[in-house]
Amino acid sequence: MTQHKINDKKQTVSHFIKSCFPFIAAEGWPIIGVFSLTAAIFYASHWLISSQTSPFLKQIAAICTGISVCLVLFSVWFFRDPDRIPESQNIKSVISSADGTVLKTETVNDARYGGMAEKVSIFMSPFNVHVNRAAVSGVIEKIEYFPGKFFSANLDKASEENERNLIIIKTPQGQKVGLLQIAGFIARRIVCRVKTGSPLRAGERYGMIRFGSRMEIFLPPGSKIFVKSNKKVYAGKTVIGELL
DSSP states (O other), rough: HHHHHHHHHHHHHHHHHHHHHHHHHHGGGHHHHHHHHHHHHHHHHHHSSTTOOHHHHHHHHHHHHHHHHHHHHHHHTTTTTOOOSSSSOOOOEEOOOOOOOEEEEEEEEEETEEEEEEEEEEEEEESOEEEOOOOOOOEEEEEEEEOOOOTTTTTTTTTHHEEEEEEEEETTTSSSEEEEEEOOOSSSOOEEOTTTEEEEEOOOEEEEESSSEEEEEEETTEEEEEOOTTTTOOOOTOOEOOOO
């Protein structure tokens, strides 16, 4: 079976799970399933172990059950995927691709993007929603994966040295917007659900990064930036800028 067919099957399964449980990202279910099974096993062990013959083991099973249940609840909360409506429907508006806090905005010359760009860097803590969304409407022109290290995502060197995945979206007006997913110290799994040539709507889900990470958004030179450092933004909702 080719990799293309495998990816298509994964997409189908992902869409099916999402339709059944719209409030949780499909990537979270394997983790939730493992923790749920673990909790069930410890819970059953707690009731099967005699409190008279093995009180210590019974207590350990109870503690492990509690820990497992907490992990299930944390996983459900972490992989939450709420519906979002963009604050603006203007085709020039740029929507945040990630939940989190703006680290910085700057003008850069970045070869990955293809030259000069206005860049917005967003830090996602483990407590943010980690589903990533398209900043603009258009067609994916390029996807490029970079293997790397796992420095803390709030450090500048993470942009160049950490594991990362870049997609370039070409808008109907011919402008290019780059979205760079960057894995962090805890986050070591980048998910990109789309492929080259796929159409995307502004605010549409396209991937996620697990457990704390960074998103960088590259806009054409001269684009307006509406956010500043320490601003809280929300994927698929907050307008962070505007294309010319």
